[in-house]
Amino acid sequence: MTHISVTVDGTTYEDEVEPRLLLVHYLRDRLGLTGTPIGCDTSNCGACTVELDGASVKSCTVLAVQADGCEVTTVQGLARDGEWTALQRAFHERHALQCGYCTPGMIMAARDLLRENPHPTPDEVRKGLEGNLCRCTGYQNIVRAVLAVAEGETAPADQAASAQEVTA
Amino acid sequence: MIPPAFDYARPTSLDEAVRTLAEAGEDAKVLAGGQSLLPLLRLRLAFPELVVDVGRIPELRGIREDGDTLAVGALTTHHDVIHDPLVRRHAGLLAQATETVADPAVRHRGTLGGSLAHADPAGDLPAVVLALDAELVAVGPRGRRTIPAREFFADYLQSTLAPDELLVEIRVPKREGWGFHYEKFHRVAQSWAMVGVAALVRRDDGHIAEARIGLTNMGATPLRASAAEEALTGAGDAEAVARAAQSAAEGTRPSRDASASPEYRAHLARVLTKRAVLAAAGMG
Ligand SMILES: Cc1cc2nc3c(=O)[nH]c(=O)nc-3n(C[C@H](O)[C@H](O)[C@H](O)COP(=O)(O)OP(=O)(O)OC[C@H]3O[C@@H](n4cnc5c(N)ncnc54)[C@H](O)[C@@H]3O)c2cc1C
Ligand code: FES
Numbered sequence A: 001m002t003h004i005s006v007t008v009d010g011t012t013y014e015d016e017v018e019p020r021l022l023l024v025h026y027l028r029d030r031l032g033l034t035g036t037p038i039g040c041d042t043s044n045c046g047a048c049t050v051e052l053d054g055a056s057v058k059s060c061t062v063l064a065v066q067a068d069g070c071e072v073t074t075v076q077g078l079a080r081d082g083e084w085t086a087l088q089r090a091f092h093e094r095h096a097l098q099c100g101y102c103t104p105g106m107i108m109a110a111r112d113l114l115r116e117n118p119h120p121t122p123d124e125v126r127k128g129l130e131g132n133l134c135r136c137t138g139y140q141n142i143v144r145a146v147l148a149v150a151e152g153e154t155a156p157a158d159q160a161a162s163a164q165e166v167t168a
Numbered sequence B: 001m002i003p004p005a006f007d008y009a010r011p012t013s014l015d016e017a018v019r020t021l022a023e024a025g026e027d028a029k030v031l032a033g034g035q036s037l038l039p040l041l042r043l044r045l046a047f048p049e050l051v052v053d054v055g056r057i058p059e060l061r062g063i064r065e066d067g068d069t070l071a072v073g074a075l076t077t078h079h080d081v082i083h084d085p086l087v088r089r090h091a092g093l094l095a096q097a098t099e100t101v102a103d104p105a106v107r108h109r110g111t112l113g114g115s116l117a118h119a120d121p122a123g124d125l126p127a128v129v130l131a132l133d134a135e136l137v138a139v140g141p142r143g144r145r146t147i148p149a150r151e152f153f154a155d156y157l158q159s160t161l162a163p164d165e166l167l168v169e170i171r172v173p174k175r176e177g178w179g180f181h182y183e184k185f186h187r188v189a190q191s192w193a194m195v196g197v198a199a200l201v202r203r204d205d206g207h208i209a210e211a212r213i214g215l216t217n218m219g220a221t222p223l224r225a226s227a228a229e230e231a232l233t234g235a236g237d238a239e240a241v242a243r244a245a246q247s248a249a250e251g252t253r254p255s256r257d258a259s260a261s262p263e264y265r266a267h268l269a270r271v272l273t274k275r276a277v278l279a280a281a282g283m284g
């Protein structure tokens, strides 16, 4: 067993874990944060995407011990006081999901994309979400949702709250 | 899928890492970004007793200039390679090829050193360091040694690193004024190369004075297309490049798998070499 200290969605956890425990299993099975799903288990689908110290990673391809001392953000840590971020709202409003299985990973990957490239072209959105597979939507509405946020049709992720104040 | 049980060590310095590996012997495995090793562990294709996580050794990360050479720490992530201004200026081929590796999340974790030590002939970066004539620096209990890229890849998934050696640095000669292009053929987004061609071209007076070509997935190791390199010398137009590219598959031994026959791979090598060289030479 190895001791780890990980901050997940703002809460710090101290735990003893087996070195072989995958981060996604730690989040789901140990912390009960089942908002992050497992899609493929072969590192291909991106459903399990979370942020590790501010960068997107596939949590099925990271050991919990590698996250020791780090900050993890899951899709469950995005909303503030029950208010969705702009990306979450855009996915909802633009029908960017059907079954929703890929959605947590898509949203985490899209956050990463917009952080690196706040004004992507449709092509750049597709490239940026290359590691995330969706079996339902055909991607069109996912791309539209991300572009809508980039174009400010919904406020950028981290400014959602202040933008609401402005429009209120 | 759950990996087999293993012990875990996370050295914080290079010395400690080398000592830990030396003590553990053959049963230890180095963990860098984990983007190849963790999938192997999950599939239970590897059974190390000890995993030595070198991901927190600061001296192995980062890129610096060293005279005519760019020194890239083995633990530098694909993401950092792509965004580094020095790499963009002096080793554009490496940046361009790295952009085609996997997807953003994998590139946040995966490292240049890991990609080379993994020695997968379908990996994009082995052929690139071969074309660039890079040198790989390894450190082990017997000290430090420098391995030319052409002597680093031994066989399928096998490098010439000893089990107790750590790849610490990739030394890339600066290639000022060379044109470059990495041409990768794959079936779907995010998938591995069926074949890839890394081309570097130095032009003189409208003609190709020198060409260096690395081939991805045309054998058990990355290869140089030496016959095509020779034939390209003096080529002055697209037709001459196309003729020279016909010899791109000479001396290769491509494999057969579900997606391609050896003959098809040879065909791809010729077509992609033509495209890569034309783009590198600005003749496209
Ligand atoms: C979905 C997916 C798609 C991918 N697509 C591509 C692709 O298109 N092209 C491509 O080139 N790659 C691709 N990869 C692989 C990716 O580039 C990996 O990052 C890389 O192959 C391994 O780097 P790593 O740092 O993750 O190494 P690890 O997985 O940590 O290690 C890989 C191997 O190298 C050894 N090793 C690592 N670092 C060192 C070192 N410093 N010294 C000695 N030994 C070391 C380890 O012991 C292990 O055997 C893909 C991976 C995934 C998960
Ligand atoms: S479950 Fe992690 S990439 Fe599919």
Ligand code: FES
Binding pocket: A096, A097, A098, A099, A100, A101, A102, A103, A133, A134, A135, A136, A137
């Ligand atoms: S909405 Fe079903 S997988 Fe994307």
